[in-house]
Amino acid sequence: MDIDLNCLLVFRHLAQSGSFTETGKRWNVSQPAVSVMIGRLESAAGLILLERSNAGTKLAADGVLFLEHANEVCEAYLAFIDGMHTIGRRLDRQVLVGIDSSWFGSVLKQKFPTLISPSGVTPIIREISGIWREMLQTTQLDVILASRFLHAGLSSDIQEAVIRKERGITVAWNPAFHSFDEANFSFPEILRNSVLMPDPGVVSNFATSLKVWCEQAYGIQPTNTVEFSSEADAAAAANAGLGVLIAPGDAMPRLGKCGESLTHVRTFEFLLPESFTLGVYCRSDETSRDVLAVAASIVKLGRKLFPQV
Amino acid sequence: MKIGYLLPMNEVTKKIHPDIQQLPSLTLRQMEVFFAVCREGSYANAALELRSTRPNIKRVCEDFQKAVGRPLFEERPDRTLQPTTFANELLTQTGTLSRSLRHLTESVRSLHEKGRILRFAAAGELFKGGLFTDFLARLRISDAFRPCFLRIEANRYRIALLNAECDVYFGAGIVASNRLELVDLGGIPWTFKQGGSVLTKIPSKPADMASGKWWIAETGDPPASESILQALHLAGASGGRILKENSADQPANDEIVLHHDITSPPQPGRRDGWPSFRFSAVLKKQHPYSELMARLTGVALA
Numbered sequence: 001m002d003i004d005l006n007c008l009l010v011f012r013h014l015a016q017s018g019s020f021t022e023t024g025k026r027w028n029v030s031q032p033a034v035s036v037m038i039g040r041l042e043s044a045a046g047l048i049l050l051e052r053s054n055a056g057t058k059l060a061a062d063g064v065l066f067l068e069h070a071n072e073v074c075e076a077y078l079a080f081i082d083g084m085h086t087i088g089r090r091l092d093r094q095v096l097v098g099i100d101s102s103w104f105g106s107v108l109k110q111k112f113p114t115l116i117s118p119s120g121v122t123p124i125i126r127e128i129s130g131i132w133r134e135m136l137q138t139t140q141l142d143v144i145l146a147s148r149f150l151h152a153g154l155s156s157d158i159q160e161a162v163i164r165k166e167r168g169i170t171v172a173w174n175p176a177f178h179s180f181d182e183a184n185f186s187f188p189e190i191l192r193n194s195v196l197m198p199d200p201g202v203v204s205n206f207a208t209s210l211k212v213w214c215e216q217a218y219g220i221q222p223t224n225t226v227e228f229s230s231e232a233d234a235a236a237a238a239n240a241g242l243g244v245l246i247a248p249g250d251a252m253p254r255l256g257k258c259g260e261s262l263t264h265v266r267t268f269e270f271l272l273p274e275s276f277t278l279g280v281y282c283r284s285d286e287t288s289r290d291v292l293a294v295a296a297s298i299v300k301l302g303r304k305l306f307p308q309v
Numbered sequence: 310m311k312i313g314y315l316l317p318m319n320e321v322t323k324k325i326h327p328d329i330q331q332l333p334s335l336t337l338r339q340m341e342v343f344f345a346v347c348r349e350g351s352y353a354n355a356a357l358e359l360r361s362t363r364p365n366i367k368r369v370c371e372d373f374q375k376a377v378g379r380p381l382f383e384e385r386p387d388r389t390l391q392p393t394t395f396a397n398e399l400l401t402q403t404g405t406l407s408r409s410l411r412h413l414t415e416s417v418r419s420l421h422e423k424g425r426i427l428r429f430a431a432a433g434e435l436f437k438g439g440l441f442t443d444f445l446a447r448l449r450i451s452d453a454f455r456p457c458f459l460r461i462e463a464n465r466y467r468i469a470l471l472n473a474e475c476d477v478y479f480g481a482g483i484v485a486s487n488r489l490e491l492v493d494l495g496g497i498p499w500t501f502k503q504g505g506s507v508l509t510k511i512p513s514k515p516a517d518m519a520s521g522k523w524w525i526a527e528t529g530d531p532p533a534s535e536s537i538l539q540a541l542h543l544a545g546a547s548g549g550r551i552l553k554e555n556s557a558d559q560p561a562n563d564e565i566v567l568h569h570d571i572t573s574p575p576q577p578g579r580r581d582g583w584p585s586f587r588f589s590a591v592l593k594k595q596h597p598y599s600e601l602m603a604r605l606t607g608v609a610l611a
Contacts, residue, residue: 001414002338006329028328042597045417047425049597052472060473062420069413076406081332083402084377091379091395 005077007041018056086139093121095294098128100146101201103254121290129201142291144281152205159284163302166249166276168269172262177241185265191222194243196234199227232258249276339373350389427454430461430475439572448608482529482586492590492605495575504562515541521548523565540584
């Protein structure tokens with residue numbers, strides 16, 4: 001019996017989703033190719049795993065038991081692949097650095113050539129989205145530079161070196177469209193407008209936390225929220241009168257030109273004294289000296305570029 | 310108030326995984342061979358252990374090497390194979406994977422030993438006996454399979470086979486098609502009827518039927534009836550029409566109708582000179598039960 005392990009991944013997905021189209025999309029193969037892969041797997045195992053009908057695909061009797069073990073293999077296989085890539089990188093002395101799409105990230109990316117890394121080590125930059133914790137755990141990345149809100153992304157298997165912390169949140173609006181009282185600012189008032197926020201790629205957990213916070217503290221949700229892939233884009237939208245910008249920490253210096261004509265207040269500075277953190281992350285059990293050295297030099301560069309105020 | 314602890318740890322809980330194009334193409338066999346070669350330090354010894362040949366083992370190793378993208382073995386001066394640093398580190402990663410693969414193979418083997426379910430299907434009329442039961446009496450399959458029987462009407466046997474609703478379909482007048490495989494199980498004898506009752510004085514050969522005064526009752530796929538009509542013409546009969554079910558076109562009382570007789574056992578050849586519908590077993594090409602085809606063909610020849 002010879003089993004193509006990629007066929008197992010496709011089978012598992014098909015068994016769980018029941019849809020050839022969905023499975024093809026997830027694994028980036030055509031629908032007929034999914035059929036062929038399932039056929040190959042059934043022939044290899046000498047078992048009928050799936051029954052197809054117009055109503056959808058369901059597991060055959062033998063398929064149920066097979067799936068149980070296939071699940072186990074799939075998990076082990078994906079972990080093996082990640083492990084294999086990590087070994088390869090270690091031998092080549094490559095360190096994969098994930099940098100988020102925050103303002104800090106883009107500044108650091110520009111200054112990256114000035115990074116002093118140990119000789120023979122090649123740090124490689126990768127874009128990341130809001131789910132970098134899993135990417136570290138599965139060894140798809142070695143070092144992450146990211147902004148986080150509250151405790152997002154922290155767990156015992158990840159270590160953090162803080163570059164900078166900021167208090168509270170920034171609320172900013174275009175005075176031509178909104179007339180909030182800066183001196184006696186009332187936060188719930190702004191929730192009746194469209195709320196413009198950075199998305200998880202910029203700062204993980206911000207939008208979700210804010211919604212939970214509104215619910216817990218005021219018993220209301222913002223009428224409408226829009227997430228942007230950068231704080232500057234969100235500020236440009238606020239400028240155009242599309243809503244009120246809410247961003248973590250002290251956002252104004254990061255907005256550049258887009259922020260100039262906005263009125264802003266800082267709020268929750270005492271309630272959330274460490275709401276926003278820019279940090280460098282790697283696995284707690286990291287043993288590679290190359291990875292730790294690259295992480296340390298990114299922390300050093302970050303602290304030079306973004307000193308704590 | 311520590312609201313941080315009330316919040317989800319991450320925005321998205323879904324894990325990131327690569328797609329098929331980004332994954333190396335690894336197989337169970339490659340893993341087995343890789344372990345064996347690491348253990349034995351030679352292709353030839355690994356081949357002995359895995360009951361294969363040296364060139365085969367070497368080829369599988371090279372495929373694996375290509376898939377992982379790095380050299381796995383170096384040849385020592387004494388021609389034994391030394392795993393590279395990469396291969397050695399890779400070995401330390403394989404524990405969970407090889408354990409889970411062993412569980413999978415064992416469960417597949419136990420399903421085979423328990424006997425896999427084999428779903429035979431036929432149209433309702435075949436369950437009346439004769440033709441079908443005679444065949445089943447000769448079919449030996451209970452050592453590998455647990456057979457069960459489904460009734461699937463002739464108009465949807467193709468879709469039922471392709472959808473894996475059943476494994477083998479038995480029928481009369483089945484025509485070959487490109488995704489299905491056909492096993493010929495013999496000719497089906499004719500019953501001759503005239504005016505609704507069975508004819509006792511049967512014409513001895515097709516040419517003896519009065520020209521244009523006979524019909525054949527259609528069964529199975531329509532082209533089958535057409536080709537039988539042609540074969541009867543070649544055998545000397547002239548005229549003749551196909552009697553379709555529910556058709557307004559009905560034979561007159563003095564005309565003969567040839568019906569396929571499913572109550573008698575099939576006839577291996579065409580020894581009586583009457584071309585007739587064939588009794589066949591149909592299954593999906595490359596059916597997962599690879600030994601099935603051979604079993605069916607075996608009975609057909611017997």
